Each structure stands twice: as C-alpha cells, then as structure tokens.
Amino acid sequence: MRDSFxxxxxxxxGDLAKAARLAGQMMANASTALSQADLALAEQVLSSEGDMKALCDDMDQRCRKLLVLQAPVATDLRVVVAAMHAVRDVERMWNLAQHIAKIARLKHPTVPIPGDVRPVxxxxxxxxxxxxxxxAEAIESRDPLSAQRLAQADDEVDALRRRSFQIxxxxxxxxxxxxAVDAAxxxxxxxxxxxHAVAIARQVSFLVTGLPPDC
Amino acid sequence: MRDSFxxxxxxxxGDLAKAARLAGQMMANASTALSQADLALAEQVLSSEGDMKALCDDMDQRCRKLLVLQAPVATDLRVVVAAMHAVRDVERMWNLAQHIAKIARLKHPTVPIPGDVRPVxxxxxxxxxxxxxxxAEAIESRDPLSAQRLAQADDEVDALRRRSFQIxxxxxxxxxxxxAVDAAxxxxxxxxxxxHAVAIARQVSFLVTGLPPDC
Known part of the structure; x- marks a missing residue:
C-alpha cells in the first residue's frame, strides 16, 4: 500500500516537473513570437490552453486522491500539499506565457516592443x-537550497523590470x-x-525541510 | 474528536471570511488613496503587510494541522483543501491592494489617474x-451558486479594463x-x-458540491 503510494x-x-518545463518552453515560444512577430508561434502557445488545463486538473485530482485514499502524514503529507500548491503555480505560469502570446497576436505584424527596451x-x-x-530541476532533485538560487535570478528579473520603467x-x-503600455x-x-517559479522552489524546500515555504 | 474538528x-x-473582507477593505482604502492622493491611507494599506502575512500563515498552518491530526475524508477533506487554496487567494488579493497603494505613494502628491479614465x-x-x-459571504453561507454571481461582476471588471485601453x-x-502605464x-x-475573489467562490462551490472548482 505504502509502496504504491x-x-x-x-x-x-515527475509529471509536475515536466509541466513546469513545458511552461518554460511556452514562455520561450511566447518571447520569440513577441520579438519576431511570429504569428504561428503565438497561435501555438495559445492553442495549448486546453492541454495545459487538462494536465493541471489531472495532477490536482491525483493530489486529492492521494489525500483521500492514503491519508498521508509527516513528509508524505507535506509532499502532497506542496505538489497541490505547485500545480497552481505551473498553471499560472502557463497562463502568463499565454498573455504574452496574446499581445504578440494582437499587435501582429508589428513587433510590439520598440528597439530601446528590446534587449531588456x-x-x-x-x-x-x-x-x-x-x-523543474528543483522538483526532480528535491533540492532544498534551490529556492535561494532561484530567488537570485528572480532579483535580476525585478531589476530588469525597474530598468524597463526608466526607459x-x-x-x-x-x-x-x-x-509603453504593452511593455509595462x-x-x-x-x-x-x-x-511562480520561485514559489515552486520554495514548496520543494518546504517538502524536504518541513519549514514553511517563505522561510 | 470529530466535534472539535x-x-x-x-x-x-470564519477567519477566512474575515480575511477576505479585510482584503476588500484594503482595496477600498487603496482605491481612495489613489483617487484622492491620500498618502496616509496609502501608508496604512502598506503597513498592513505583516499582519496580513501572519494571518494567512496562521490559517495555512491550521489547514495543515487539520489534515495531519484528523485525516479528514469526503466533504471534510474538500473543505480543508478548498480553504487552503482560498488562503492563497486572499493573500494575493491583499498583495494586489498593496500594489495599488504603492503607486499612490510613489506618485503622491499627483493623482496618477487622469480625469478621462478616473470614472472607469x-x-x-x-x-x-x-x-x-x-x-466573504459565499464562505459564510457556503452558497454553491455564489460563483456564478461573482463571475458576472468579474465580467464587468474585464469589460471596464477593455474600456480603459480604448481611452x-x-x-x-x-x-x-x-x-497611461500606471493606469494599465x-x-x-x-x-x-x-x-481571486471569483476563485474563492469557486472553491466554496467545490466544497459544497464536490464538483471541480472550474465547473
């Protein structure tokens, strides 16, 4: 019983890591669609909505089933709860990639980001x-220190956002x-x-250490 | 044992409903701070961050304790899982009110929203x-139909956003x-x-009916 659990x-x-990786791929495609006014790529990102929703709903259902059928405790319970939160993070990441693809589609054939802010x-x-x-790697390796590493890259994203406002x-x-509105x-x-990527790594840290995700 | 559960x-x-109501109050204050360039009110919203975080962390911990100590099943499990998701929604609502208060503070003494879009x-x-x-009322009354009502008001918010872009x-x-960037x-x-308010009502619908939140 516990082994099957x-x-x-x-x-x-494993599926959660794959879904996070796919969300990253969608964001890469949305970014290319945006910078190259690539309508087909934008459409590809947007058409993935049904698949993403089905994938996330399936993972959410599996979390709930594990809670009901196995009534896990201690670390096992932490893993299920962390996975349940991370599923929502992955779903939001996918949605955000779609928001960028939507702007690429709406403004096509114009490249909505002018030269000055393009490198940012x-x-x-x-x-x-x-x-x-x-x-995705943090989930696979269950590395409790990954949250700290991701937070550093996240700081750079925040700094780039401030830089974009200056421009x-x-x-x-x-x-x-x-x-300017599109860029903002x-x-x-x-x-x-x-x-959301950082939030997933924090959930991984929580499932390994038992310390609340924000510590 | 079950009674204490x-x-x-x-x-x-009850606390979750209170927290949702408080998030609404914070958003009302942030909106007033914005439209009247009221710095003291903006500061009040921003200074509530610690209280909000403590309140949400406490509710999250109580959800986890209920899962561990009581291993609830069926409706009871649904309520705990729904509450756990709703806590995150309330926390995000509070954060979003703070984002608006931050713009009011940053642009003070200017009113950042010019006359044309102010009514919107x-x-x-x-x-x-x-x-x-x-x-908050949906949580208190456990009304499974509230999600539909909230979705209608949410549609009006979306329409107003589109109207703001036209302006x-x-x-x-x-x-x-x-x-224009601030307004966007x-x-x-x-x-x-x-x-997020709609998502909470959907969680309420799920906890009552057992149908997935997005149905």
Missing amino acids: HAELDSLL FARMGMLATSLAEDA LFAEDWAHGVEP LIGRYYERFAD | HAELDSLL FARMGMLATSLAEDA LFAEDWAHGVEP LIGRYYERFAD
Whole structure:
C-alpha cells in the first residue's frame, strides 16, 4: 500500500516537473513570437490552453486522491500539499506565457516592443524560461537550497523590470503610449512568471525541510 | 474528536471570511488613496503587510494541522483543501491592494489617474471591493451558486479594463506615457483581484458540491 503510494507520488512529481518545463518552453515560444512577430508561434502557445488545463486538473485530482485514499502524514503529507500548491503555480505560469502570446497576436505584424527596451525584455524572457527549468530541476532533485538560487535570478528579473520603467518614462521615449503600455504589461507578466517559479522552489524546500515555504 | 474538528473548521472558515473582507477593505482604502492622493491611507494599506502575512500563515498552518491530526475524508477533506487554496487567494488579493497603494505613494502628491479614465477606475475599485465582500459571504453561507454571481461582476471588471485601453490608446489621450502605464497596471491589479475573489467562490462551490472548482 505504502509502496504504491510512493510510486504514485514519484510519478506525480515527475509529471509536475515536466509541466513546469513545458511552461518554460511556452514562455520561450511566447518571447520569440513577441520579438519576431511570429504569428504561428503565438497561435501555438495559445492553442495549448486546453492541454495545459487538462494536465493541471489531472495532477490536482491525483493530489486529492492521494489525500483521500492514503491519508498521508509527516513528509508524505507535506509532499502532497506542496505538489497541490505547485500545480497552481505551473498553471499560472502557463497562463502568463499565454498573455504574452496574446499581445504578440494582437499587435501582429508589428513587433510590439520598440528597439530601446528590446534587449531588456529579451533578457527577461531568457531568465523566465531558465527559472522554469530550474524549478523543474528543483522538483526532480528535491533540492532544498534551490529556492535561494532561484530567488537570485528572480532579483535580476525585478531589476530588469525597474530598468524597463526608466526607459519607458525617459524624456527621449519616442514610441508613444501603446508600445509603453504593452511593455509595462509584458514586464509584469515576466515578473509574475518568475515569482511562480520561485514559489515552486520554495514548496520543494518546504517538502524536504518541513519549514514553511517563505522561510 | 470529530466535534472539535468541525468547531476548528468552522472557526477557520470564519477567519477566512474575515480575511477576505479585510482584503476588500484594503482595496477600498487603496482605491481612495489613489483617487484622492491620500498618502496616509496609502501608508496604512502598506503597513498592513505583516499582519496580513501572519494571518494567512496562521490559517495555512491550521489547514495543515487539520489534515495531519484528523485525516479528514469526503466533504471534510474538500473543505480543508478548498480553504487552503482560498488562503492563497486572499493573500494575493491583499498583495494586489498593496500594489495599488504603492503607486499612490510613489506618485503622491499627483493623482496618477487622469480625469478621462478616473470614472472607469472608480467603478473597478467599487466592484473589486464588493467582490471581496461577496467572496466573504459565499464562505459564510457556503452558497454553491455564489460563483456564478461573482463571475458576472468579474465580467464587468474585464469589460471596464477593455474600456480603459480604448481611452488610453485613443488619439486624443493627452496625458503622456507615465499615467497611461500606471493606469494599465492598476487595471491589471483590479482584474486579478476580481479573479481571486471569483476563485474563492469557486472553491466554496467545490466544497459544497464536490464538483471541480472550474465547473
């Protein structure tokens, strides 16, 4: 009974890591769709909504079943609760990648991010994608120290967002209101995506150490 | 044993409803701070961060304790899981109210929202506050139909957000980039606040009916 419980838990965490990695891939695609006005790629990200929802609902159901059928305690309970929270984080990451793809589609064939802020957003996109990969690895390795590493990359995302505001609000910003608004929202989506990746790593830390995720 | 479990569960849900109501009050204060450039009120919202975090951490811990000590099944398990998710929603609502208070503080003594979009945001602020109150009532009454009612108000928030973009992107927008960026972000914060209130009502529906929150 307990062995089948642990096998199911391992399989759930494996799928969760895969889903986090996929969310990172979606964000990479959304970022490319944005910077290259690639409509087909934007559509590809947007058409993944049903798959993502089904995947996350399935993982959520499996968490609930594990709670009902096995009534886990101690570490096992922590793992199920952490997984349940992380499923929601992964779902939000996927949604945020879709928000960026939506802007790429809405503004096509224009590249919505003007030259001045493009390098800032290219870096944010890269960091966001790599944070999703790091979160997946944290789940796989159950590394309690990963949260700290992810928080450092997240700090860089926050700094880049502040940098983007400096550019948007500078007197020599010559691209008008609409690209500035798009850029501000895209920056917000990257920032939240990174926050959710860090939240997953914090859940991993919690499931290993038993200390609350925010410590 | 089961009686003390239900007493603790009722007390937890009571506190959760209070916390949702408080988040609504914070959003009302943040909206007033914004529209009247009221720095003291903005500071009041921002200084509540520690209290909010302690309150949500406490509720989260109580959910985990109920799972460990009582190993609830069926409806009882659903209530604990729903409460655990709703705690995170309330915490995010509080954070979003703080984001709006931060803009009010940063731009003080300027009112960051120019006249043209002010009525749109006044209405969004009112709806967001009332959605938090509705979410609190949904928890208290355990009304499975509340999700549908909240979703309607949420639709109006989404429509107002689209209306704000029409104003910001119109050719006669005369207030420049920075107020437009602020307005776009504030609109996003209201929208997410409303989404979390709806998510709480969906959790209530789930705990009563056992159907997944998104049905």
